[in-house]
Every structure is written in C-alpha cells, then in structure tokens.
Amino acid sequence: MTTLDEPFIGIVDLYTELDGKTTIIDFKTASDGYEDHEVTLSDQLTAYFLGEPGAEQVAYCVLVKTKEPRIEWRLSQRNSAHLAKFLDKVRIVAADIKAGRFYKRPGKHCAWCDFLPACLGDEKKARESW
Numbered sequence: 710m711t712t713l714d715e716p717f718i719g720i721v722d723l724y725t726e727l728d729g730k731t732t733i734i735d736f737k738t739a740s741d742g743y744e745d746h747e748v749t750l751s752d753q754l755t756a757y758f759l760g761e762p763g764a765e766q767v768a769y770c771v772l773v774k775t776k777e778p779r780i781e782w783r784l785s786q787r788n789s790a791h792l793a794k795f796l797d798k799v800r801i802v803a804a805d806i807k808a809g810r811f812y813k814r815p816g817k818h819c820a821w822c823d824f825l826p827a828c829l830g831d832e833k834k835a836r837e838s839w
C-alpha cells in the first residue's frame with residue numbers, strides 16, 4: 710500500500726528465510742560479479758521491500774558465468790527511510806512519464822533494451838527495430 714497515484718506492480722523472485730533471517734531474494738545471472746554498492750543502491754530490491762516491509766534483509770543471488778561458474782551472495786538491508794526516498798523518486802519518474810519526459814538511464818539493462826539503437830544514435834537500426 711502506497712500513496713502513489715498509480716498501481717505499483719512487481720514480482721519478487723523469492724521471499725524466504727536465509728540463515729534465520731527473512732530475506733527478499735532476486736536471482737541474477739552475470740558474466741562478472743556484482744559489487745556491494747550495487748545491492749545497497751538497488752531500486753529493484755527497495756521496490757520489493759515495499760511489498761514485504763517486514764523483511765530483515767534483501768539479497769542478490771548471482772550465478773556468475775565464468776570458466777568456473779560460481780554463486781555469489783550480496784546482502785543488504787532496507788528500512789523505512791530507504792522506502793521514503795524511493796517513493797519520492799518513483800513519484801518524480803511517474804510524473805515525468807505522464808508528461809512524456811524520458812531520459813537515458815544507462816546500465817547493464819541497456820543490453821536487452823529495444824531502444825538501444827536509438828540511444829546509440831543509429832537511426833537506421835532504430836527504424837528497423839520499430
């Protein structure tokens with residue numbers, strides 16, 4: 710439940726007990742490990758915490774696809790202060806979307822974004838992909 714004007718919908722990969730603590734877990738696959746700050750600053754995990762505010766911790770469980778594949782755990786915490794800041798950001802972004810204002814927000818997710826050719830300035834490829 711939020712004070713947002715629009716519905717806010719997401720699906721958590723797993724909510725369970727990990728080492729005796731209720732934990733929101735998001736599974737990742739990566740060619741490289743994640744840094745601690747990526748988990749600490751993850752909006753995705755904060756968004757999930759909105760749905761499970763009683764969780765004692767949040768985590769990325771990362772399958773790192775190197776020559777010797779490994780599982781990496783990155784743990785972090787969320788609290789009501791994180792939620793308040795996150796909701797402020799969501800309100801700003803929602804207002805921008807409503808007003809038709811979009812801006813580039815580069816990151817790993819660009820690799821699977823349909824707008825990548827447009828963001829790279831490749832008009833021919835961009836036109837082909839639409």
Ligand code: SF4
Pocket residue numbers: 812813814815816818819822823824825828
């Ligand atoms: S490629 Fe997609 S995700 Fe990346 S900055 Fe452009 S629009 Fe945003």
